[in-house]
Amino acid sequence: MAASKRITGAALCAFALLMVLICSSLACAADTESSGERALLAKHAAIKAKLDKNQFGAPIYLESTEGPDSVRVDMYGVFHYPFETVREALQSPAAWCDITSLHINIKACIYKTVKQQTQLTLYSGRKYFQPPSDAYPLKLAFRAAASHPGYLELSLVGEEGPFGTRDHRIGVQAASLEGQATFLHFSYTYSHGTMARMAIKTYFATLGHDKVGFTQVGEDGKQTYIDGVRGAVERNTMRYYLAMQTYLDTLKAPEGQRFEQRLNRWYDLTAKYPRQLKEIDKSAYLNNKKLERAQQEALQAKQGS
Template sequence: MPAQKGIVSARLLVLVLLIILFCCSLARAAETEPSGERALLAKYAALKVKLEKNQFGAPIFLESVEGQDSVRVDMYGVFHHPFDAVREALQSPAAWCDITPLHINIKACVYKTVKQQTQLTLYSGRKYFQPPSDAYPLKLSFRVAASQPDYLELALVGEEGPFGTKDHRIGVQAVPLEGQGTFLHFSYTYSHGTMARMAIKTYFATLGRDKVGFTLVGEDGKQTYIDGVRGAVERNTMRYYLALQTYLDTQKYPEGQRFEQRLNRWYDLTAKYPRQLKEIDKAAYLSNKKMERAQQEALQAKQGS
């Protein structure tokens, strides 16, 4: 009996880990609030001081909120790239399948357009190499809500996910700034049911008890980083945000060099936040991602796109 209980407990923890990885490394981002060019520029004005001086050492601002059955993280930041270049790059589904797999837990991304409806499928798994067949797929509709000379808005939406998760959403808004820069809002949200909530609680009481996010909580002098589900979603939102930055930063390289440059750039950016984002060493990350890239290319070829 004790041995059987141990096996059951081990299996439960593995299931919980997979739920956490899926819920928190894939995206269920939010309806974007505020919305529109004017609202986003107003947000930039309100955050300008915090963007210039903060804990990240970069023009980034992060805020998060956790409800009983959902978590939302909003990230705002300045990209030192012209808005036209940002708009052109991010409204392409193919670009998102170069961006999202930089994330350590995304094993592959494929896209397909049928009758003017584009769908991305992200495959989420462990931090080690996995083929897409061993990962968990999430189908997201990809929609360019607005693509204007001074405003971009994208929505990636998946109504249902595994383990009782739902309302997976990613939102992106961007506006140009003076001086050839771009202000970008990246929002990330998901909802979970009773089974997932119980499993997640178990995980963060055991295997995930030392993992933290970026928000400081507590009184002055006794502050600690947020942990639990909110901390997990903050970590993964940061990973996606840095993937966006990496993609834009490496567009200057010849096309044949970009993949290698992106892998190195993304890892180096995440290495600035080892308390939150350190998982494996760089050599292992590079090796895993090269193998996963080959798997993704084979899977994309079957999509016919």
């Protein structure tokens, strides 16, 4: 009997310890979520004046940095949609394939979920039509780090990218604002080694010599737009951000009309920034994307999703 009591007591102690660990873990996760939400809302308060008046003519704010072997761009913006609408849309991997494939250089996007782990594959290529087999695949692990009634945090991480690039990381944070609006933070960063650096340098010295980003540099009266790799990542980040805006803008359209409306809407939004984002005429973009959509659907069908 004494041995039985000792066993029972040990089991109860183990169970109590387990519950403490579980509760501590949940509390830690909750603290992380609330701290992320607090930090995001604090950022909104800090840049509100810049969101209200800026070079974009829209509630958008952009920051970028460049190191010896990496580039990072952070975009902040206000979407005039309820947080619940934004959260439901952005935490879906299928939605992300609809979003990213609007980008002029994304030839296809497919997703699959195995053992509760989701992977997106983006096929990136030239501004003209290309089948996915001729494009460069970038595999991204898709994860929702936090999702609750007032806050959403997502990450898309790829260890290896095209042309020797690595550590591709897309981050999304969203928080609810008053007035049925949502504040969103979209970040994009990647690293590049020696070979990638040489290829990038050659490109921007030749074909890409006139391409610029959005950040203005230089002294007053002699300011120019940032160029090179930092400018390129700013352009790509803006294209993805406008693709999210497009996706939300077209959610209420009949399902059979959404794809066509998204193509037109995305192109029209990017056309507001011709110095940075104009690449091809609208008719060519629409035609290319319709061809690429068929290729994407065929690839996705093979995934069984």
